[in-house]
Amino acid sequence: MLALEGLHLAFGSLPVLAGIDLTVKPGELVVLLGPSGCGKTSLLCLAAGVEAVQGGRVANRFARTAMVFQDPRLMPWADARDNAAFGLKALGMARAERRATAEVILRRLGLSIADFGKRPAQLSGGMQQRVAIARAFALRPDLVLMDEPFSALDVGLRGDLQALLRAEVEGAGAAALFVTHDITEAVRLADRIVVLSPRPARVVADLPQQPIRIDAAPGAVFEAAAALLRRPEVAAALAAPVTTGAPLRNDPATFQSLGMPAPAR
Numbered sequence: 256m257l258a259l260e261g262l263h264l265a266f267g268s269l270p271v272l273a274g275i276d277l278t279v280k281p282g283e284l285v286v287l288l289g290p291s292g293c294g295k296t297s298l299l300c301l302a303a304g305v306e307a308v309q310g311g312r313v314a315n316r317f318a319r320t321a322m323v324f325q326d327p328r329l330m331p332w333a334d335a336r337d338n339a340a341f342g343l344k345a346l347g348m349a350r351a352e353r354r355a356t357a358e359v360i361l362r363r364l365g366l367s368i369a370d371f372g373k374r375p376a377q378l379s380g381g382m383q384q385r386v387a388i389a390r391a392f393a394l395r396p397d398l399v400l401m402d403e404p405f406s407a408l409d410v411g412l413r414g415d416l417q418a419l420l421r422a423e424v425e426g427a428g429a430a431a432l433f434v435t436h437d438i439t440e441a442v443r444l445a446d447r448i449v450v451l452s453p454r455p456a457r458v459v460a461d462l463p464q465q466p467i468r469i470d471a472a473p474g475a476v477f478e479a480a481a482a483l484l485r486r487p488e489v490a491a492a493l494a495a496p497v498t499t500g501a502p503l504r505n506d507p508a509t510f511q512s513l514g515m516p517a518p519a520r
C-alpha cells in the first residue's frame with residue numbers, strides 16, 4: 256500500500272499542499288483530479304520519493320514503483336526497443352532477454368515490428384508515449400505513478416491509450432495513481448477518484464467509482480462526469496458550474512463545457 260499522511264509542502268512562501276491524506280491499495284487505480292497548478296505533480300513527486308518530504312509522511316510498501324510523465328522523456332539516440340528496455344539492465348537482465356521483453360510490451364501497446372528500430376524523432380507523439388508506458392510496465396511494477404501522461408495528445412488518441420493503459424494495469428495486477436485535470440479521463444480510468452482543491456491543495460472528495468467500460472458510449476462517460484459535478488465540493492474545486500438539481504442537457508454545448516466532444520447521434 257502507498258500511504259500519504261498529512262503531507263504539507265511549500266515552495267518558499269508559496270503553500271502548495273495543505274495536509275493531504277491519501278492511500279492507494281494493491282490493484283487499485285486511483286485518479287487524482289484537480290485544477291491546473293493545484294499541486295498534483297508535486298504530490299506525485301513526493302509519493303515517488305523524488306521530492307523531499309517537508310511535513311507529514313510517505314510510506315510506500317509496494318515492491319517496485321514506476322513512473323510515467325506527461326513528456327515521454329525518451330533517450331533520443333536509442334530506438335524504441337532500447338528505450339522500452341531501459342530499466343531492465345539495472346535489474347540484471349541479459350540484453351537478448353531485455354529486448355525480447357520490450358518487444359512483447361511494445362506490441363501490446365500497438366507498435367509494430369517496423370517501429371521497434373525507430374528513434375524517438377521518427378515516432379509520433381502518441382507512439383513516443385506508448386514507448387514511455389512500455390518502459391514503465393517492462394519493470395513489472397506493482398505501483399505506477401502517472402503524471403498527466405496523455406494531456407499533450409489529441410482526444411481520439413487519448414481514448415485509445417486510456418484503454419491500453421487500463422488493460423496494462425489490470426494485466427499486471429498493479430496499482431496506479433494517475434494525475435489528471437480532465438474529468439472525463441478520470442471517470443474513464445478510475446476505481447476511485449480523489450478530488451483536490453485549488454492550491455494549496457486539500458482533498459475535497461474521495462469517491463469510489465463504478466469503472467466505466469472503456470468502450471462505453473460517450474453518453475455513459477458524460478453521465479458519470481455529470482454525477483461527479485453534481486457534488487458542490489467537486490464543482491467548486493474544479494471551478495465548474497454547480498449542477499445540483501439542474502437537468503443536464505444532452506447537447507453539444509453541455510459536452511463542450513465538460514471538455515469533451517459530444518457523442519455521435
Ligand SMILES: Nc1ncnc2c1ncn2[C@@H]1O[C@H](COP(=O)(O)OP(=O)(O)OP(=O)(O)O)[C@@H](O)[C@H]1O
Nearest residue numbers: 266271289290291292293294295296297298436454
Ligand atoms: N520546484 C518548484 N519551485 C517553485 N515553485 C514550484 C516548483 N514546482 C512547482 N511549483 C509551483 O507549485 C505549484 C504547484 O505546481 P504543480 O506542478 O505541482 O501543480 P499541478 O497541479 O501539477 O499543475 P498542472 O496541472 O498545471 O500540471 C505551482 O504554482 C508551481 O508553479
